[in-house]
Amino acid sequence: MREPKIIVVGGGLAGLMAVIRVAEAGVPVDLFSIVPVKRSHSVCAQGGINAAKNTKGEGDSTAQHFDDSIYGGDFLANQPPVKAMCEAAPGIIDLLDRMGVMFNRTPEGLLDYRRFGGTLYHRTAFAGATTGQQLLYALDEQVRRFEAEGKVRKYEGWTFLSAVLDGTGVSQGICAMDLKTMEVRTFPADAAIFCTGGVGAIFGRSTNSVVCTGSAQSALLQQGVDYANGEFIQVHPTAIPGEDKLRLMSESARGEGGRVWVPQRPGDNRPPLQIPVDERFYFLEEWYPKYGNLVPRDIATRAIHKVVFEMKLGVGGDAAVYLDLTHIPREVLDRKLEGILEIYEKFLGVDPRVEPMMVFPGMHYTMGGIWVDNEHQATNVPGIYAAGECEYQYHGANRLGANSLVSCIWGGMVAGPASVKYAQGLSKGCESVDVSVFDRERRRQEQINQALLRQDGAENPITIWKEMGSWMTEHVTVVRHNQDLERTDAKLQELLERYKKINLSDRTQWSNQTLNFARELYNMLILARVITLGALARNESRGAHYKPEFPERDDPNWLKTTRASWKNGQIRLGYEAVDTSLVPPRPRRYDVAS
Amino acid sequence: MAEKKSVIVRVRRQAGPNERPHWEEFELASRPHMNVIICLRDIAERPITRDGKATSPITYDSNCLEEVCGSCAMVINGKARMACSALVDSLTQPIRIEPMTKFPVVRDLSVDRGVMFENLKRMRAWVPIDGTHNLGEGPRMSPDTQAKAYPLSRCITCGMCLEVCPQVNDNNQFIGAAIISQVRLFNLHPTGAMHARERLEAVMGPGGVADCANAQNCVQICPKQIPLTESIAEVNRQSIKQALLGWLFG
Ligand SMILES: Cc1cc2nc3c(=O)[nH]c(=O)nc-3n(C[C@H](O)[C@H](O)[C@H](O)COP(=O)(O)OP(=O)(O)OC[C@H]3O[C@@H](n4cnc5c(N)ncnc54)[C@H](O)[C@@H]3O)c2cc1C
Numbered sequence: 145m146r147e148p149k150i151i152v153v154g155g156g157l158a159g160l161m162a163v164i165r166v167a168e169a170g171v172p173v174d175l176f177s178i179v180p181v182k183r184s185h186s187v188c189a190q191g192g193i194n195a196a197k198n199t200k201g202e203g204d205s206t207a208q209h210f211d212d213s214i215y216g217g218d219f220l221a222n223q224p225p226v227k228a229m230c231e232a233a234p235g236i237i238d239l240l241d242r243m244g245v246m247f248n249r250t251p252e253g254l255l256d257y258r259r260f261g262g263t264l265y266h267r268t269a270f271a272g273a274t275t276g277q278q279l280l281y282a283l284d285e286q287v288r289r290f291e292a293e294g295k296v297r298k299y300e301g302w303t304f305l306s307a308v309l310d311g312t313g314v315s316q317g318i319c320a321m322d323l324k325t326m327e328v329r330t331f332p333a334d335a336a337i338f339c340t341g342g343v344g345a346i347f348g349r350s351t352n353s354v355v356c357t358g359s360a361q362s363a364l365l366q367q368g369v370d371y372a373n374g375e376f377i378q379v380h381p382t383a384i385p386g387e388d389k390l391r392l393m394s395e396s397a398r399g400e401g402g403r404v405w406v407p408q409r410p411g412d413n414r415p416p417l418q419i420p421v422d423e424r425f426y427f428l429e430e431w432y433p434k435y436g437n438l439v440p441r442d443i444a445t446r447a448i449h450k451v452v453f454e455m456k457l458g459v460g461g462d463a464a465v466y467l468d469l470t471h472i473p474r475e476v477l478d479r480k481l482e483g484i485l486e487i488y489e490k491f492l493g494v495d496p497r498v499e500p501m502m503v504f505p506g507m508h509y510t511m512g513g514i515w516v517d518n519e520h521q522a523t524n525v526p527g528i529y530a531a532g533e534c535e536y537q538y539h540g541a542n543r544l545g546a547n548s549l550v551s552c553i554w555g556g557m558v559a560g561p562a563s564v565k566y567a568q569g570l571s572k573g574c575e576s577v578d579v580s581v582f583d584r585e586r587r588r589q590e591q592i593n594q595a596l597l598r599q600d601g602a603e604n605p606i607t608i609w610k611e612m613g614s615w616m617t618e619h620v621t622v623v624r625h626n627q628d629l630e631r632t633d634a635k636l637q638e639l640l641e642r643y644k645k646i647n648l649s650d651r652t653q654w655s656n657q658t659l660n661f662a663r664e665l666y667n668m669l670i671l672a673r674v675i676t677l678g679a680l681a682r683n684e685s686r687g688a689h690y691k692p693e694f695p696e697r698d699d700p701n702w703l704k705t706t707r708a709s710w711k712n713g714q715i716r717l718g719y720e721a722v723d724t725s726l727v728p729p730r731p732r733r734y735d736v737a738s
Numbered sequence: 739m740a741e742k743k744s745v746i747v748r749v750r751r752q753a754g755p756n757e758r759p760h761w762e763e764f765e766l767a768s769r770p771h772m773n774v775i776i777c778l779r780d781i782a783e784r785p786i787t788r789d790g791k792a793t794s795p796i797t798y799d800s801n802c803l804e805e806v807c808g809s810c811a812m813v814i815n816g817k818a819r820m821a822c823s824a825l826v827d828s829l830t831q832p833i834r835i836e837p838m839t840k841f842p843v844v845r846d847l848s849v850d851r852g853v854m855f856e857n858l859k860r861m862r863a864w865v866p867i868d869g870t871h872n873l874g875e876g877p878r879m880s881p882d883t884q885a886k887a888y889p890l891s892r893c894i895t896c897g898m899c900l901e902v903c904p905q906v907n908d909n910n911q912f913i914g915a916a917i918i919s920q921v922r923l924f925n926l927h928p929t930g931a932m933h934a935r936e937r938l939e940a941v942m943g944p945g946g947v948a949d950c951a952n953a954q955n956c957v958q959i960c961p962k963q964i965p966l967t968e969s970i971a972e973v974n975r976q977s978i979k980q981a982l983l984g985w986l987f988g
């Protein structure tokens with residue numbers, strides 16, 4: 145039998161897990177990543193990872209986890225894959241534990257669990273407040289072990305440019321660029337798994353890392369890989385505003401007892417701790433007595449918007465609310481939340497153990513993504529798979545906190561073996577494809593580079609990027625109006641025109657980051673349009689997508705997945721039914737018991 | 739009219755690994771909460787030096803922008819720092835920004851730290867598992883052991899401990915504190931400990947723990963406050979024990 149060949153693009157949690165599973169199957173695998181995989185965005189995850197282990201005697205179960213996730217996602221997720229994920233979650237925690245993740249422990253030496261948003265159970269395993277870092281390192285170490293054994297070959301510092309599709313539309317490999325030498329090269333593979341993360345950079349400033357541009361997803365879309373539910377973007381309620389990044393204050397801060405409040409009196413300028421408790425407005429606790437500060441993110445974010453913009457109660461009249469931990473013993477804070485408290489301290493010079501933090505919502509997570517099928521993480525293009533934040537499968541209209549890490553790892557666990565099975569089932573593999581197919585794609589990509597390098601206009605890529613980001617943040621996040629969405633799409637088209645006149649200010653062929661950024665920028669603009677057009681079309685409110693003109697969820701018309709595709713160089717929106725075969729949709733209300 | 743404040747930044751530039759370095763100076767508009775990454779982005783948006791010459795944007799590494807990915811280590815005002823958490827207000831101007839010196843320069847401020855990942859491989863810095871199939875829970879661990887191991891597992895491989903270590907130089911292959919501390923981490927884990935011998939043998943080899951000259955710069959510079967000197971002492975102790983046992987029973 146011929147030896148199959150698999151490529152994984154992206155080395156966050158999803159990508160690394162996919163690599164491990166492919167290597168374990170004895171199939172050689174090449175791993176591509178812009179950054180050394182150990183520096184992937186997954187390191188940013190703070191709060192934890194969900195699994196219904198029921199170690200606190202609360203009667204939690206995987207069925208309850210499943211229900212919370214579907215309900216939290218406002219019934220937009222296809223249910224069978226979510227159920228499979230929730231059932232796999234306890235085993236995933238065991239595996240990570242065996243790999244040596246330094247999870248926090250109980251006195252009995254078992255894993256400790258904390259509470260997170262959108263559930264009433266202690267379901268979130270955590271390693272201090274740097275859980276993602278610890279999980280990523282554990283997988284990175286396993287991959288390094290396979291690398292040392294010669295089963296994995298890493299291409300770090302390479303960026304994916306495009307898939308290589310043969311004449312019948314089947315993927316036969318990828319085209320990538322070495323970010324040092326700027327060499328463009330093609331790599332044959334029977335199957336490629338994409339694990340390229342979220343799209344934060346499209347919103348300019350977000351809680352995401354710099355390389356989370358969605359460029360790969362967009363490039364794939366433009367080659368015929370469908371993109372689903374693009375309009376579902378999670379805005380996290382508690383981030384620290386910053387010019388370069390919105391640094392997250394994890395939900396775990398509230399999971400450990402943190403409280404959100406504003407002064408009751410507008411313009412009350414006293415230092416926070418001088419404001420007596422009965423002159424504070426704990427609006428989440430008041431409006432949502434059952435879940436309190438742990439309502440799901442879309443709910444908390446909209447509540448903060450209301451308090452700040454409608455009720456004009458923002459701290460000091462600004463766009464800010466307090467996230468208060470000062471009532472929690474210092475020892476508990478240091479043991480369970482040190483990682484995030486350190487961030488606040490370092491970047492703002494204020495100790496959140498003694499002074500309430502000032503936070504505001506920020507773009508955080510990409511629920512939508514590459515369309516994949518229900519069982520195999522397979523896209524609509526044969527030979528292309530996707531897992532992790534870059535695909536759309538597990539979170540519906542709103543992701544629950546600590547469900548992403550588990551969905552990434554689970555997606556990788558499924559995609560790995562599925563791609564191997566596909567590759568093994570091929571009668572003829574990528575080696576039988578004519579070299580001209582690869583040459584053509586390489587030349588096409590080289591020409592794009594050369595055109596960009598030659599260009600001599602007056603537009604700066606960073607300026608265009610910032611404009612895109614501020615439009616997207618202002619009009620396509622928490623509150624959406626059709627008129628604004630139309631204007632945003634017009635703006636994006638204007639930016640695409642201006643893009644034709646960008647000047648790189650750097651024409652060298654060595655480690656030219658501007659060239660790479662310009663390529664990403666084009667792809668971001670296209671994906672920004674997918675997000676905006678999806679939002680414009682969806683005339684209802686569901687999960688993170690909220691339109692005051694259409695304030696209710698509209699199941700008869702909109703209980704369906706948006707599926708964007710690329711037809712003749714244009715974005716086309718299509719729709720398909722959601723698989724709700726396991727839990728019948730019910731109204732989603734966190735202000736009353738459900 | 740309020741006077742517009744500016745930030746003066748001097749960057750040591752180098753077009754490639756074998757090119758001659760030179761300095762460029764930039765004047766940027768000052769804003770609250772600026773960090774060095776924002777300065778570099780400003781330059782990318784308007785790549786013009788202080789004396790009005792057009793230049794190219796600066797090549798540098800960054801990703802998380804919250805000091806957890808380890809990408810952005812550089813030498814700022816003569817000191818190794820993470821650029822994303824280097825706040826302009828706390829720096830004297832002109833701010834001098836240079837690449838780290840103990841790693842090959844790729845271009846401008848970007849350096850190649852691949853050697854650290856290679857050394858992690860050499861030290862077998864992992865917990866060997868039998869497979870990803872379901873084998874039940876991991877070994878129990880006391881909260882005390884976890885509390886000791888967790889800080890070690892926060893190492894971001896930034897390379898600053900190598901940058902400040904006098905033992906890391908052209909004549910010496912010293913692997914540095916970060917890597918030795920990882921040996922300690924994996925030897926602490928119940929499963930990892932079963933394979934401590936392999937790691938200790940590796941760390942007793944060339945460039946290993948014996949090359950530490952106890953300058954203690956590493957522990958002072960570590961952005962994650964990892965007790966690196968403690969790790970070195972502990973690994974040293976384990977190695978000596980291992981060597982003795984090998985000698986007695988080997
Ligand atoms: C601040 C923060 C805190 C979070 N906390 C939590 C939490 O507590 N719990 C939870 O469940 N979730 C959390 N999340 C979400 C979670 O961290 C992410 O969804 C998850 O880590 C994504 O992992 P991934 O494997 O899909 O992608 P990533 O980790 O983003 O990795 C993407 C990979 O793709 C590579 N890549 C991208 N584009 C290309 C390209 N064109 N070519 C080559 N390589 C490419 C990158 O180099 C990288 O290796 C948090 C997110 C943020 C921002």
Ligand code: FES
Nearest residue numbers: 801803805808822
């Ligand atoms: S960018 Fe990640 S540490 Fe600075």
